[in-house]
Amino acid sequence: MTSPVLLDRADLHVSLADPALLSMNFLNEVAGRYPEAISFAPGRPTEETFDVADLHRYLDAYARHLAEDKGYDEVRVRRELFQYGRTKGIVHELIARQLELDEGITVDPEAIVVTVGAQEALWLVLRALKAAENDVVLAVTPAYVGLTGAARLLDLPVRSVPEGPHGLRPEDLIDRIRAVRAAGERPRALYLVPDFSNPSGHSLDLATRHRLLEIAAEEDILLLEDNPYGYFRAADGGRLPTLKALDTGQRVVHVGSLAKTCFPGARVGFAVADQQVAGPGGGLLADELSRAKSMVTVNTSPVSQALVGGMLLEHGGSLLRANERPIAVYRRNLDCLLKGLQRRFSALPGVSWNTPSGGFFVVVTVPFPVTDALLEDAAVRHGVLFTPMRHFGDDARSARQLRLSCSYLTTDQIESGLDRLSDLIAEHLRAAPDA
Amino acid sequence: MTSPVLLDRADLHVSLADPALLSMNFLNEVAGRYPEAISFAPGRPTEETFDVADLHRYLDAYARHLAEDKGYDEVRVRRELFQYGRTKGIVHELIARQLELDEGITVDPEAIVVTVGAQEALWLVLRALKAAENDVVLAVTPAYVGLTGAARLLDLPVRSVPEGPHGLRPEDLIDRIRAVRAAGERPRALYLVPDFSNPSGHSLDLATRHRLLEIAAEEDILLLEDNPYGYFRAADGGRLPTLKALDTGQRVVHVGSLAKTCFPGARVGFAVADQQVAGPGGGLLADELSRAKSMVTVNTSPVSQALVGGMLLEHGGSLLRANERPIAVYRRNLDCLLKGLQRRFSALPGVSWNTPSGGFFVVVTVPFPVTDALLEDAAVRHGVLFTPMRHFGDDARSARQLRLSCSYLTTDQIESGLDRLSDLIAEHLRAAPDA
Incomplete structure (x- = not known):
């Protein structure tokens, strides 16, 4: 019986502890811990058109x-x-x-x-x-x-x-x-x-x-x-x-x-x-x-x-x-997301978002930091997930942005998810109105 | 219209021109050029047990x-x-x-x-x-x-x-x-x-x-x-x-x-x-x-x-x-290959081989260099392929060895392949009896 090997992190390639690699892990891990949350996080395609028989x-x-x-x-x-x-x-x-x-x-x-x-x-x-x-x-x-x-x-x-x-x-x-x-x-x-x-x-x-x-x-x-x-x-x-x-x-x-x-x-x-x-x-x-x-x-x-x-x-x-049906789903979803943002956030000071003409993603800017702690809080107390933009860039703007993906949700999920997000944002605006 | 880009090999990673990577390519390419040859080259599993319905x-x-x-x-x-x-x-x-x-x-x-x-x-x-x-x-x-x-x-x-x-x-x-x-x-x-x-x-x-x-x-x-x-x-x-x-x-x-x-x-x-x-x-x-x-x-x-x-x-x-049938095929094939080598080469001076107790591969040592040119010649004139061991090691012993894989052939193919290999080896022994 020999004593078990213990590898030192310093003896493994530096990339394995790099924020870029840890990010992906962290985001997946959070999503895994809150399977019941409505998730605006992953860039997954719609599941509505999949069938095992295919x-x-x-x-x-x-x-x-x-x-x-x-x-x-x-x-x-x-x-x-x-x-x-x-x-x-x-x-x-x-x-x-x-x-x-x-x-x-x-x-x-x-x-x-x-x-x-x-x-x-x-x-x-x-x-x-x-x-x-x-x-x-x-x-x-x-x-x-x-x-x-x-x-x-x-x-x-x-x-x-x-x-x-x-x-x-x-x-x-x-x-x-x-x-x-x-x-x-x-x-x-x-x-x-x-x-x-x-x-x-x-x-x-x-x-x-x-x-x-x-x-x-x-x-x-x-x-x-x-x-x-x-x-x-x-x-x-x-x-x-x-x-x-x-x-x-x-x-x-x-x-x-x-x-x-x-x-x-x-x-x-x-x-x-x-x-x-x-x-x-x-x-x-x-x-x-x-x-x-x-x-x-x-x-x-x-x-x-x-x-x-x-x-x-x-x-x-x-x-x-081949994508006629998915394209229709994504159009429906993006439209629902953009209208839903407009309806809920257009009067809120410091909250803005872009209006892409397609794709899966919309970026929302808020007047407070969007941290991993905020994401955890959103998951635990509000049942909603998104991706803090700081995982994609280390600039000051990204630090106050979150990415919403609408590709694989239903419109009901998008509406409920936005309600939850709205609660979260309102709470933070009250806490730090001029942050 | 801009003039097309021309990349210089020196501006690509050095591994891409490394013998280890070129070897695999060369061996695949030779096999592709002589599809009718009996090939002792690839370590493929037997196809006898495959069925699309599976x-x-x-x-x-x-x-x-x-x-x-x-x-x-x-x-x-x-x-x-x-x-x-x-x-x-x-x-x-x-x-x-x-x-x-x-x-x-x-x-x-x-x-x-x-x-x-x-x-x-x-x-x-x-x-x-x-x-x-x-x-x-x-x-x-x-x-x-x-x-x-x-x-x-x-x-x-x-x-x-x-x-x-x-x-x-x-x-x-x-x-x-x-x-x-x-x-x-x-x-x-x-x-x-x-x-x-x-x-x-x-x-x-x-x-x-x-x-x-x-x-x-x-x-x-x-x-x-x-x-x-x-x-x-x-x-x-x-x-x-x-x-x-x-x-x-x-x-x-x-x-x-x-x-x-x-x-x-x-x-x-x-x-x-x-x-x-x-x-x-x-x-x-x-x-x-x-x-x-x-x-x-x-x-x-x-x-x-x-x-x-x-x-x-x-x-x-x-x-x-799951592998009961393939195991039986590999046993049959290895037995056929080893007996075939024994029958054909046991009296030849300087020709020897190992006798593995399983697996896909047997290594044959011959008293002349086993080069890529020899492989080409074997393919063109004798319709048989193998792998020169110099692709796996740069020592003097490997330079006179060839690897035979018997895993995916039938016993008829093994016998014919060995006949062809036998012709090739006999020819080279005559050309350079004491090489």
Whole structure:
């Protein structure tokens, strides 16, 4: 009998105790402790359209596709689903077709890497781009914690480009790039969510999109475009092209999530990385990402890929079409949330919120600090959960903001949740009227 | 129109052009170019027992388990399969029970992290353990390329502990630890496959297992035990306990793969990491791995987990029972391969091979270099593929060895493949009889 090992935290990688990684944990843990609370916290898709029978049907649809469209015999179909598979994935052609249909993005399927969710895609891109000690990534902030966390695992510094009240300003990006360079660092890419950003809800207008592409070329950086919410516009029409759709110089690495447009449980996302790599063994950046992927997850589960593939096939290859019902749910919910905020808070001094034209998130500003203690209090005494914006940015503004997600609630839950939030806010305004 | 970006290889992470990562690519690429060749190369499980109908049945079995054993209502079952889930996984209790039943390992399910294959588990452990610049991992070599590759992605040096002709010698480990320390490096763990190792086929005897646990405690390192092949013993009885089953001091992080015992397409593996972590926020090492996982893959697909969970449930929770047919196939194949080698090569000077008592792999030594060019030649002119051992180790012995995997072939294919290999070897012996 030997005495049991006791590992010291200092002997584990520093990222594991980083606020970015602890945040996610803390937020999940709070949500787990108060399962009865109405939660405006998670960016989950609606559950109203899920049905276990779908899984069986999608699987069969994909197996039929392999047999009928690809001409695979039974042994090959079985092998495709059960065995190890192509590192870059097996639904790359379906994804390329979907991007063409829904986004007007024309891309060689070979430039697509199918990943274990968009998170793996982000991690792989950051891994590839961190080559030198002084490499950094820029991120529009407040930023999705998954970007920050992935960078932490790689000891890759994240330099923030703070959003203005209406989102990213191109001149702020230029200033930041120059300041970063002046400090001896090399900015490799700018991470951003151009449509209905998480957490801020902001979208970029068309002129800003074009300007960002120019800046990327002038300053020799890449744009790391994350697009989980682009299909969830609150009103018909007027969807703006993604950066990738406008990208004539391969400045954009486009990361897609199928968590919101198919379902999170598949854990399927992808990167479009059509950049050429010079030098020996050069090819597409996608092939570099693939090599890294082979040493992290080997390949994305072909059964998971078959499920999203089957879902795509059922809807003529289009995610917009596959998401007609969810899009209607999100419109209904965002409308309900924004009207509910208006009704309850428009007369309250110091309380304001933005009005995104789509997506899952609205940010509310209050005249008192939104701390983790406040969140606990909201859960215990009011039965309502949200996300303190300080988990996404450490600026003074974020410290008094909370993010509300309305994507997976019913309208009744949204109304009750807002009533509870209203009680909480009223209480704090009484306690510190001029805070 | 801007001119397209051209990335320079030197501006991408150095691991992406590392031999360990290029090896895997090269080997897959050769296999892809010669689909008609008989391939002794991949460590794939047998396909004889796969059936697409199984996937539907496993999924239903798991959904039934959630409803009947866990008491989940329909909404909760749907949520469990479709939504984001617990980072450490949802089949941890089934895995804990399986380890108890099949291995005599008693472990708190909370100490298990379900991962996207064993590869992600290896990566996470290495990520957690690389805390300081001088940290290194030790590996019994020739080593599985997935370990080396995962380490490369982390800039973590791998220091090899070469196997003797009969496998790892404990005194070599002690020598190596001391040499590494003398060079100013800190060894964190020793990676090893105690049963039917990939690529060498070696197994550790019981005395060596006990001795390694003592050394780990004395030298304050962890043992990173990878166990993909342990159930595939060629003769009944006599299975030795895993290191984890003997581990009274939490010196062993046990990594399990369900790729061989369930199926690779699920991409489900796990780590048992029951080590305590001291310091603020301390808990189990599993929770540290979980935090890292949340920033790489978020969680392992719950549908994939449901498939392996359903398979376990169908066999009373035991992988040994679930694998009765595959085990019989592997026994038949290994027997066929070893007898075939004996019949063809026992009279050839300088040709020898080991005789593992289970697993997927046999290593053949020949009196000429086994290069990638030889592999190409074997594919083109003889229609047979294998893996040059130089992909797993850079020593002089490996340079003249090839690995034969017999796991997913039929006995007819094994016989024909050996005939082809025999032609190749005879040709080279004639060309360089005393090489």
